[in-house]
Amino acid sequence: MKSALHNMNPAAKFIVVTICMLTMAFFFNPWTPLLMWIGVLLIQLLFSRIDWKVWILFMIPFVIMAFGYFWTTLVFAEDKSGPVVLSIWSINITEVQMNHALSLSFRVLAFSGLSLLFALTTNPVSFILSLMQQMKLSPKIAYSILVGYQFLPVLKDEFVQIQQAHRLRGAIQEKNAIHRLLHMRKILLPMLAGAVRKAERAAFAMEARGFTGEKRTSFYKVIRVGRLDGYLVGLFMLLLIISCTSVLYIN
Amino acid sequence: MIRFDNVSFRYPDEEEWIFEDLSFSVESGERVVITGPSGSGKTTLLYLCNRLYPENCDGIVKGSVTLFTKESQSYSPGEVNHRIATVFQDPDAQFCMMTVEEELAFTLENLNVEREEMDGRIQDVLDLTGLTKFRHSIIQQLSGGQKQRIAVVCALIMEPKILLLDEPISHLDPYTAKQFISWLDELQQERSLTILAIEHRLDLWGGFFDREIQLEQINDVNPMSKRISSKQEGQSLEVANVGTESFLNDVSFSLNRGEVAILAGPNGSGKSTLLKALCKLIPAHGTVRPKHLGYVPQSPEFLFVTKTVRDEIAFGGGTDADELLSRLHLAAVADAHPFAVSHGQKRRVAIASMLCDGREIILMDEPTSGQDAASMVELFGLIDERAREGTTFLIVTHDMEFAFHVADSVLLMKGGSLTGKFDAAQVWRDEKLLAEHHLLQPKGWMEHEVCFA
Amino acid sequence: MLKSWKLKEVVLMSLFSVVFGIVYLLFLHVGNIWAGFIGPVAYEWIFGIWFIVSIICMYIIRKPGAAVISETIAAAIEVLLGNAVGPRLILAGIIQGLGAEAAFAATRYRRFDIWVLMLAGVGASVFSFIYGYFLGGFTVFSTGYVLLMLGIRIASGAVIAGIGGKAVVDGLLATGSLRGYPITRAKKGEARA
Numbered sequence: 001m002k003s004a005l006h007n008m009n010p011a012a013k014f015i016v017v018t019i020c021m022l023t024m025a026f027f028f029n030p031w032t033p034l035l036m037w038i039g040v041l042l043i044q045l046l047f048s049r050i051d052w053k054v055w056i057l058f059m060i061p062f063v064i065m066a067f068g069y070f071w072t073t074l075v076f077a078e079d080k081s082g083p084v085v086l087s088i089w090s091i092n093i094t095e096v097q098m099n100h101a102l103s104l105s106f107r108v109l110a111f112s113g114l115s116l117l118f119a120l121t122t123n124p125v126s127f128i129l130s131l132m133q134q135m136k137l138s139p140k141i142a143y144s145i146l147v148g149y150q151f152l153p154v155l156k157d158e159f160v161q162i163q164q165a166h167r168l169r170g171a172i173q174e175k176n177a178i179h180r181l182l183h184m185r186k187i188l189l190p191m192l193a194g195a196v197r198k199a200e201r202a203a204f205a206m207e208a209r210g211f212t213g214e215k216r217t218s219f220y221k222v223i224r225v226g227r228l229d230g231y232l233v234g235l236f237m238l239l240l241i242i243s244c245t246s247v248l249y250i251n
Numbered sequence: 252m253i254r255f256d257n258v259s260f261r262y263p264d265e266e267e268w269i270f271e272d273l274s275f276s277v278e279s280g281e282r283v284v285i286t287g288p289s290g291s292g293k294t295t296l297l298y299l300c301n302r303l304y305p306e307n308c309d310g311i312v313k314g315s316v317t318l319f320t321k322e323s324q325s326y327s328p329g330e331v332n333h334r335i336a337t338v339f340q341d342p343d344a345q346f347c348m349m350t351v352e353e354e355l356a357f358t359l360e361n362l363n364v365e366r367e368e369m370d371g372r373i374q375d376v377l378d379l380t381g382l383t384k385f386r387h388s389i390i391q392q393l394s395g396g397q398k399q400r401i402a403v404v405c406a407l408i409m410e411p412k413i414l415l416l417d418e419p420i421s422h423l424d425p426y427t428a429k430q431f432i433s434w435l436d437e438l439q440q441e442r443s444l445t446i447l448a449i450e451h452r453l454d455l456w457g458g459f460f461d462r463e464i465q466l467e468q469i470n471d472v473n474p475m476s477k478r479i480s481s482k483q484e485g486q487s488l489e490v491a492n493v494g495t496e497s498f499l500n501d502v503s504f505s506l507n508r509g510e511v512a513i514l515a516g517p518n519g520s521g522k523s524t525l526l527k528a529l530c531k532l533i534p535a536h537g538t539v540r541p542k543h544l545g546y547v548p549q550s551p552e553f554l555f556v557t558k559t560v561r562d563e564i565a566f567g568g569g570t571d572a573d574e575l576l577s578r579l580h581l582a583a584v585a586d587a588h589p590f591a592v593s594h595g596q597k598r599r600v601a602i603a604s605m606l607c608d609g610r611e612i613i614l615m616d617e618p619t620s621g622q623d624a625a626s627m628v629e630l631f632g633l634i635d636e637r638a639r640e641g642t643t644f645l646i647v648t649h650d651m652e653f654a655f656h657v658a659d660s661v662l663l664m665k666g667g668s669l670t671g672k673f674d675a676a677q678v679w680r681d682e683k684l685l686a687e688h689h690l691l692q693p694k695g696w697m698e699h700e701v702c703f704a
Numbered sequence: 705m706l707k708s709w710k711l712k713e714v715v716l717m718s719l720f721s722v723v724f725g726i727v728y729l730l731f732l733h734v735g736n737i738w739a740g741f742i743g744p745v746a747y748e749w750i751f752g753i754w755f756i757v758s759i760i761c762m763y764i765i766r767k768p769g770a771a772v773i774s775e776t777i778a779a780a781i782e783v784l785l786g787n788a789v790g791p792r793l794i795l796a797g798i799i800q801g802l803g804a805e806a807a808f809a810a811t812r813y814r815r816f817d818i819w820v821l822m823l824a825g826v827g828a829s830v831f832s833f834i835y836g837y838f839l840g841g842f843t844v845f846s847t848g849y850v851l852l853m854l855g856i857r858i859a860s861g862a863v864i865a866g867i868g869g870k871a872v873v874d875g876l877l878a879t880g881s882l883r884g885y886p887i888t889r890a891k892k893g894e895a896r897a
Contacts, residue, residue: 014791014794017790017791018791018792018795021791021792021839022839025838025839025841028841028843028844058788061740061788062740062788064738064740064741065740067740067741068740068741068742068743068744068746069743069744071743072743072744072745072845072849073844073845076845076846076848076849077844077845077846078843078844078845078846078847079844100841100844103841103844104840104841104844107840107841111792111839112788112789114790114791115788115789115790115791115792116788116790118790118791119783119786119787119788119790124783124784124786125348125349125353127783127784128780128784138706140706140709140711140714141706141714141773141777143347143357144711144714144715144717144718144777145718145777145780145781145784146347146348147347147715147718147719148715148718148719148721148722148777148781149349149722149781149784149785150346150347150348150349150390150391151719151722152722152725152726152785153391154343154391155719155722155723155726156726158553159726159727161548161553162553164527164532164533165532165546165548165553165554166554166556167532168530168532168546168554169554169556169566169567169604169608170567171556171566184727185868185871185872185875186556188723188727188872189555189590189872189875189876189879190550190552190553190555190590191723192720192723192872192876192881193552193590193876193879193881194550195716195719195720195722195723196716196719196876196881196882197344197881198341198343198344198719199712199715199716199718199719200712200715200716200884201339201341201344201345202344202345202346202347202715202719203307203710203711203712203714203715203716204298204303204307204339204712205337205339205344205345205346205347205402206347206711206715207303207307207328207329207332207711208301208303208332208336208337208339209332209336209337209357209358209361209405209406209409210329210332210333210358210361210362210409211329211357211361211711212328212329212361213706213711214329216360216361216363217363218360218363218364218365218366218369219360219366220353220356220357220359220360220366220369221353221356222366262884263889264883264888264889264892306710307710307712308884558875558878588878588879588880590878590879590880590881591878591879591880
């Protein structure tokens with residue numbers, strides 16, 4: 001049971017998470033996103049074995065962002081109708097404003113909860129394979145993405161080496177964001193030039209092994225859709241319905 | 252099996268033919284090697300044999316290429332690739348999946364092999380090649396030599412009739428390369444494969460090939476002769492107790508003005524780490540005098556930050572850029588983009604810019620890997636010339652042939668520690684010491700000995 | 705549509721996406737956490753950097769679909785690299801890519817000058833803003849604030865993605881490493897004409 005989310009079909013998980021997010025966009029009360037967030041947490045507690053320390057680490061920036069949304073919505077609100085619920089200095093905050101602010105902040109939390117649920121329980125390679133097997137993603141694109149992913153450690157290492165070489169030459173000024181952004185171009189140049197070379201070599205190696213980009217008839221690693229996916233999709237839909245209808249029974 | 256009749260080839264946006272009226276054939280079971288200097292079209296020729304060209308570059312072909320019994324253009328894409336398999340030269344850029352098993356399965360999927368058959372075929376080919384233990388390994392974590400073997404396995408799993416090799420050992424150290432070649436030798440005999448290879452240096456292959464086709468007479472670039480030492484009195488580099496927290500044990504040594512030292516040892520023994528520690532590119536303790544050392548990475552372009560060769564050399568604020576341009580034979584490309592000049596020139600630019608910054612000690616990381624004979628001679632000349640003017644060199648290389656010709660002294664490393672600094676002649680004599688550091692006795696030394704015996 | 709694409713072109717888009725993925729990962733994220741306090745407007749000025757891949761790839765490869773496919777691949781790569789924003793990036797990638805693609809389609813893939821590249825950056829900005837407006841619930845913000853965000857994003861798209869993308873590719877072109885890609889052939893044609 002603890003591995004249910006990890007074993008869920010990645011494409012199905014992707015769709016269900018996306019549906020939940022898109023639906024959240026239609027609600028401007030605080031309860032819907034809050035319930036969604038709590039629900040997602042519960043589902044993860046019950047059906048996954050993720051490292052909660054990592055989860056908290058990832059969640060911190062989103063909590064800060066949620067706060068940013070909160071005060072922005074209060075200060076730059078469009079709709080300032082309704083009874084005043086709070087006065088800070090001479091600024092009056094109405095009930096509508098407060099509800100909107102809470103709603104958007106909780107929405108940020110709900111989104112990040114859903115995203116982290118996906119990110120922490122999905123194997124990247126299986127995700128791409130699943131998009132290809134269940135959602136008809138072209139093998140040409142799917143395998144190109146996998147090649148890129150496979151190159152990540154090599155390119156990361158190159159990035160560090162180039163940075164070191166530039167530092168040796170005294171070419172890196174760590175003054176401010178604009179400087180760093182402009183210097184980025186100089187680091188990008190050797191990296192992209194190398195990427196062009198590598199892309200050609202990798203593509204040739206694939207073609208030399210008979211890859212044509214056509215649909216394939218059989219897969220070694222089959223990503224299945226099964227009963228488990230049905231149950232989990234059902235569970236997410238139930239959560240979605242509960243949180244969307246919350247306005248009817250809360251208050 | 253492969254026949255070329257009067258084949259000519261050129262790229263669409265260039266006027267000049269890469270090669271013209273080329274005819275040859277390869278028979279079943281033969282081991283043939285095509286040689287020629289860089290730019291003679293070896294790679295192009297190989298790509299015509301596995302049908303990567305002309306489609307991929309829109310190249311223009313005259314004459315006819317026959318693969319097995321049919322004209323090459325009459326095959327549909329991918330149709331011929333499982334019968335003619337290819338191993339490429341770059342161990343880093345010929346895989347597309349994470350693990351060995353996934354990579355092999357990818358190949359089988361391309362051939363539309365039934366799923367039930369796949370597992371058996373993967374097991375068989377790994378057993379045949381003695382690589383079963385790597386089945387679940389992550390490819391990018393393997394060494395260069397292991398990756399090249401996996402590349403061969405990926406080719407063999409298709410059960411090809413012909414194996415094409417594109418300079419497969421150019422990124423391997425000589426010890427690993429030798430092992431790779433004898434392994435390949437056994438495989439060829441077991442499978443009675445036809446092998447067609449391209450290669451710019453045959454010395455490590457021994458008697459592997461039955462026949463050699465020369466694309467272009469290799470201009471006998473004067474073979475390197477042993478350098479006369481330019482080591483002068485007076486220490487120029489002093490290293491005391493340099494090490495890193497995690498890996499590098501305390502290293503101490505010193506070099507003189509004009510001294511050329513080679514740093515050698517097995518892959519992963521800490522050679523590159525030591526160079527970086529000396530240049531303060533990674534956090535390290537210990538003292539290095541002088542503080543500022545010159546550093547040329549394996550890809551010299553990693554250093555480049557400007558748009559012309561001249562600006563590149565002058566970047567550090569040195570004033571004698573123009574003089575260095577002419578001294579290092581770069582005046583003709585002074586206004587070219589540093590990325591667009593030849594590899595040998597890039598290396599010159601890198602050294603010139605270090606010298607212009609007043610960095611008189613040059614550390615070079617693997618400048619010999621993947622270089623052909625002409626470019627080695629060029630590198631040799633460059634180092635010799637600079638050393639005569641008092642520059643000190645510390646060079647990481649696997650190429651003992653090159654080391655023999657250029658080195659005054661040899662620093663050997665193993666497992667993160669410096670075994671010691673030796674006089675070059677003493678190292679070449681000591682076969683046991685060399686073997687302990689995965690090195691081969693240079694042929695140059697053996698010939699040298701014979702002459703003077 | 706994919707039939708006319710060479711495999712090396714698709715792999716190129718993927719590797720470029722990884723390179724930019726590393727840039728985002730190792731470079732832009734550091735120290736940007738606190739920007740969240742400022743609210744949604746904080747990230748607007750840097751938005752162009754998310755569109756740059758689509759403009760770079762289209763400028764090099766010059767085939768219909770280059771912008772939208774590359775941006776989609778870039779988003780997928782981001783998800784694989786473990787970006788915590790996760791699956792909604794893929795949808796965002798498709799939409800942004802369509803915005804950039806629209807600009808090139810409007811010129812029938814014939815013009816690739818600085819104006820069209822900047823227009824593509826603006827297109828990506830506008831499309832992505834509409835998506836963000838919906839998903840981020842910007843309706844509750846006052847019109848002035850929304851217009852401010854949109855303005856910064858458009859400027860960022862035009863400058864960072866349009867001008868920056870062109871600068872990066874022109875630099876790359878000067879190194880001679882883009883031989884065999886349509887941009888090199890096109891430049892040669894221009895030089896002859």
